[in-house]
Amino acid sequence: MKLKLISAAVAAMIAAAPAMAELTFTALSYRTGPYAANGIPFADGYQDYFTLLNERDGGIGGERVNLVECETGYNTEKGVECYESTKGTGALVYQPLSTGITYQLIPKATADGIPVHSMGYGRTSAKNGEVFRNIFNYPANYWDGASVAIKHLLDVNGGALDGKKIALVYHNSAYGKEPIRTLEELAKKHGFELMLLPVDHPGQEQKSQWLQIRRERPDHVLMWGWGVMNQVAIQEAVNIRYPMENFIGIWWSGSENDVLPAGDGANGYKALTFHNTGSNFPLFEDIQKYVVGAGKAAGAGDQIGTALYNRGLYAAMLAAEAAKTAQGIHNTGPLTPAQMRDGMENLEITEEKMAALGLPGFGPSFKVSCQNHGGDGLTAVVQWDAGAKQWNKITDFIAPDADVLNPLVEADAAAYAAESGITPGCN
Amino acid sequence: MFYREAGDFKTSYKADSQTFPIKFDRYRYYVVLFVAFALIPLVINDYWVNAIFMPFLIYSIAAIGLNILVGYCGQVSLGTGGFMAVGAYAVYKLMTAFPEVNIFFHVILAGGITAFVGVLFGLPSLRIKGFYLAVATLAAQFFLVWLFNRVPWFYNYSASGQISAPERTVFGVEVTGANTDAWATYLFCLVFTFVCALIARNLTRGAQGRKWMAIRDMDIAAEIIGVDPLKAKLSAFAVSSFFVGISGALFFAVYLGAVEVGEVFGINKSFLVLFMVIIGGLGSIFGSFAGAAFLVLLPVFLKNALVGGLGWPTDLAAHLEFMIVGALIIVFLIAEPHGLAQLWRVAKEKLRLWPFPH
Numbered sequence: 001m002k003l004k005l006i007s008a009a010v011a012a013m014i015a016a017a018p019a020m021a022e023l024t025f026t027a028l029s030y031r032t033g034p035y036a037a038n039g040i041p042f043a044d045g046y047q048d049y050f051t052l053l054n055e056r057d058g059g060i061g062g063e064r065v066n067l068v069e070c071e072t073g074y075n076t077e078k079g080v081e082c083y084e085s086t087k088g089t090g091a092l093v094y095q096p097l098s099t100g101i102t103y104q105l106i107p108k109a110t111a112d113g114i115p116v117h118s119m120g121y122g123r124t125s126a127k128n129g130e131v132f133r134n135i136f137n138y139p140a141n142y143w144d145g146a147s148v149a150i151k152h153l154l155d156v157n158g159g160a161l162d163g164k165k166i167a168l169v170y171h172n173s174a175y176g177k178e179p180i181r182t183l184e185e186l187a188k189k190h191g192f193e194l195m196l197l198p199v200d201h202p203g204q205e206q207k208s209q210w211l212q213i214r215r216e217r218p219d220h221v222l223m224w225g226w227g228v229m230n231q232v233a234i235q236e237a238v239n240i241r242y243p244m245e246n247f248i249g250i251w252w253s254g255s256e257n258d259v260l261p262a263g264d265g266a267n268g269y270k271a272l273t274f275h276n277t278g279s280n281f282p283l284f285e286d287i288q289k290y291v292v293g294a295g296k297a298a299g300a301g302d303q304i305g306t307a308l309y310n311r312g313l314y315a316a317m318l319a320a321e322a323a324k325t326a327q328g329i330h331n332t333g334p335l336t337p338a339q340m341r342d343g344m345e346n347l348e349i350t351e352e353k354m355a356a357l358g359l360p361g362f363g364p365s366f367k368v369s370c371q372n373h374g375g376d377g378l379t380a381v382v383q384w385d386a387g388a389k390q391w392n393k394i395t396d397f398i399a400p401d402a403d404v405l406n407p408l409v410e411a412d413a414a415a416y417a418a419e420s421g422i423t424p425g426c427n
Numbered sequence: 428m429f430y431r432e433a434g435d436f437k438t439s440y441k442a443d444s445q446t447f448p449i450k451f452d453r454y455r456y457y458v459v460l461f462v463a464f465a466l467i468p469l470v471i472n473d474y475w476v477n478a479i480f481m482p483f484l485i486y487s488i489a490a491i492g493l494n495i496l497v498g499y500c501g502q503v504s505l506g507t508g509g510f511m512a513v514g515a516y517a518v519y520k521l522m523t524a525f526p527e528v529n530i531f532f533h534v535i536l537a538g539g540i541t542a543f544v545g546v547l548f549g550l551p552s553l554r555i556k557g558f559y560l561a562v563a564t565l566a567a568q569f570f571l572v573w574l575f576n577r578v579p580w581f582y583n584y585s586a587s588g589q590i591s592a593p594e595r596t597v598f599g600v601e602v603t604g605a606n607t608d609a610w611a612t613y614l615f616c617l618v619f620t621f622v623c624a625l626i627a628r629n630l631t632r633g634a635q636g637r638k639w640m641a642i643r644d645m646d647i648a649a650e651i652i653g654v655d656p657l658k659a660k661l662s663a664f665a666v667s668s669f670f671v672g673i674s675g676a677l678f679f680a681v682y683l684g685a686v687e688v689g690e691v692f693g694i695n696k697s698f699l700v701l702f703m704v705i706i707g708g709l710g711s712i713f714g715s716f717a718g719a720a721f722l723v724l725l726p727v728f729l730k731n732a733l734v735g736g737l738g739w740p741t742d743l744a745a746h747l748e749f750m751i752v753g754a755l756i757i758v759f760l761i762a763e764p765h766g767l768a769q770l771w772r773v774a775k776e777k778l779r780l781w782p783f784p785h
Contacts, residue, residue, distance in 0.1 A: 029741065031740075031741060031742030031745065032742055032745040032746060036742075040742075069734075069740075069741045070734075070741065071730070071734075071741035071742065071744065071745045073745065075690075076683060076686075076687070076690060076691060077482070077683070077691075080477055080478075080682075080683065081477070081478040081727065084473055084474040084477040084478050085474055085478060085731075087473075088474065099587075100589075100687050100690055103587070103589050103591065103685045103687075104683060104684065104685050106685075107591070107604065107605030107684060107685075108605055108684070110605060111605040111606050123587070172576060172689060173588070173687055173689060173690060174587035174588055174589045174687050177586065177587050177588045178586065178587055180586070181586045198576075200689060201689050201690060201693070299742075412586060419591075419593060420593065420594070420604075420605075421594070
């Protein structure tokens with residue numbers, strides 16, 4: 001009898017506990033492992049925004065938000081387990097914050113009819129909404145980032161990159177390899193030489209890559225790094241006295257955690273971003289009042305206003321706005337994943353909307369459509385000020401080179417459609 | 428009481444040396460098979476198959492494979508992750524190159540290719556032993572992962588370097604790709620696990636297994652009594668890699684569907700499978716299952732108990748999970764250095780006498 005009771009209890013525990021709520025959002029976060037330093041601020045921002053909506057507005061459109069958090073440790077197998085255990089709870093949208101897990105979820109979520117929002121990561125060609133019906137990657141993707149980085153370098157170099165040498169230091173994974181195709185095209189177009197330097201997971205050992213940079217002296221270095229790899233790379237760049245203003249990281253290589261360990265040496269390091277930095281927005285007063293003041297801040301509550309916290313907040317804001325749009329379209333409070341998908345596909349972010357939310361000028365304005373699940377890819381460059389310990393936005397939001405990117409997106413999406421037997425279309 | 432031998436007479440050598448000589452044990456085995464093949468497919472859902480059964484079955488195959496090499500033949504290997512990667516990439520290349528051939532044969536062929544690669548990396552075992560061999564197989568691990576990352580041919584020149592499994596069917600039922608049913612993937616893996624375990628069990632108690640064990644126990648003595656170390660060691664590497672290759676192929680094609688070699692088949696995977704073998708019990712087929720179950724189910728169970736049941740923060744639960752699993756491993760190994768299989772054996776001995784021990 002005792003054995004039966006125990007085994008029944010074990011079986012009940014192994015089966016995922018379903019959660020009852022009106023609007024369920026999931027956070028596949030990672031607060032442990034080699035990528036935790038970056039995973040924590042994002043997860044905090046994501047969670048705090050939904051807490052704020054619950055506390056201040058009573059949820060979205062009168063429906064309270066239930067946020068289910070699941071720890072993935074940036075590990076694909078755990079990501080799959082998290083997806084399977086949470087999808088039964090009526091989860092409206094998945095944001096796995098990992099390109100590897102996104103690749104896993106693209107076919108699974110499409111089959112289950114649940115949307116995935118890979119904001120600034122994942123498969124770039126998901127921009128083509130006719131092929132990737134359930135996958136969204138607005139407001140910007142890696143190829144946009146690569147293009148904007150090169151555009152910025154063109155500006156810095158007086159409009160020409162002929163004969164220049166640009167190195168790409170990248171995480172040797174699907175994530176890091178993503179921009180290579182675009183950079184190769186851009187190298188052809190602008191006549192620069194591309195030098196590829198892969199760094200293996202987790203990226204603590206980069207001596208040989210930076211030795212090569214020291215020897216070959218590329219004019220600029222781009223970085224697609226994540227987790228501990230960023231800190232090590234920036235420290236190594238400081239060690240070989242590489243001019244920091246020639247070193248540009250993707251948005252995932254541009255958080256405070258990445259530059260602070262290198263101290264003053266990191267001054268002048270540049271990174272891309274698709275949203276604004278700092279906590280100088282009216283919304284943050286509400287966060288202080290309703291979330292921090294009420295003792296409901298996620299995690300340790302010490303990340304507010306950091307680059308990745310803002311990104312998590314931005315991701316949550318876009319999800320909430322999409323949910324509002326969906327409620328408007330279907331004229332209902334409780335949503336299904338399919339309705340949420342419609343909301344995401346008809347999402348429009350304008351200056352007025354952001355100002356009304358207390359985030360004026362926080363990100364670019366963009367409009368999602370069935371043909372374009374990726375927004376306009378507007379991206380800005382920020383630069384680290386080691387003295388003031390803050391990121392300063394040094395450019396406006398720059399549009400990427402659509403002439404180069406669109407054919408690439410079309411080609412890759414068409415290849416995926418052929419491979420998985422999808423007929424592109426909006427119905 | 429449960430394991431009664433009284434009245435259970437054996438009249439032939441065959442009957443006496445069967446895998447489950449005790450009647451109760453034999454019936455329990457048939458019941459397990461019946462439940463696994465006939466009942467579970469009826470009730471299984473996506474969560475149970477993807478979070479519990481599929482990893483358990485696939486890791487069991489890998490653990491059986493490694494157990495043949497480490498537990499039966501005594502050759503320490505840290506290359507399991509690399510060999511699983513060979514299986515995964517082999518099945519991917521086969522699936523994309525010959526889409527008309529049934530996936531079933533692709534998986535077996537992938538095992539064969541892995542067996543060949545395993546033999547190549549097993550060659551050093553003829554000259555080096557113990558820790559030195561472990562280091563040599565570690566080289567295989569790193570080399571293979573590097574190779575699959577470096578040579579675009581292996582991932583069909585895809586931009587991201589990922590491989591993803593296209594849809595394939597068995598008897599018209601999809602077993603790979605996105606639109607699979609839980610019962611189909613479960614049964615597909617179960618068939619492979621069952622057949623692999625059956626083959627492994629019968630190999631290890633036959634002449635071949637005795638040769639391996641002779642090499643394990645003392646290679647010089649084995650050579651003197653006429654065991655050819657070249658054949659014995661290389662056959663162990665081949666058979667072991669065959670199973671590991673099958674598990675890698677299933678891991679990629681059926682379980683994950685998309686794989687990135689450095690992340691999925693890294694050194695961690697090698698250690699994980701080795702731990703399964705050590706915790707489960709070296710030189711035991713049942714131990715391979717027990718070890719796989721322990722290391723697959725326990726983290727899931729702890730996560731659901733701590734986060735779902737008690738509502739603790741996910742990061743705290745994740746850290747605690749490491750500590751609890753680690754502590755349990757130590758406890759188990761102190762209490763029973765020969766693994767869960769030995770615990771099970773001792774329990775059976777006790778149950779034979781229960782309720783009247785001497």
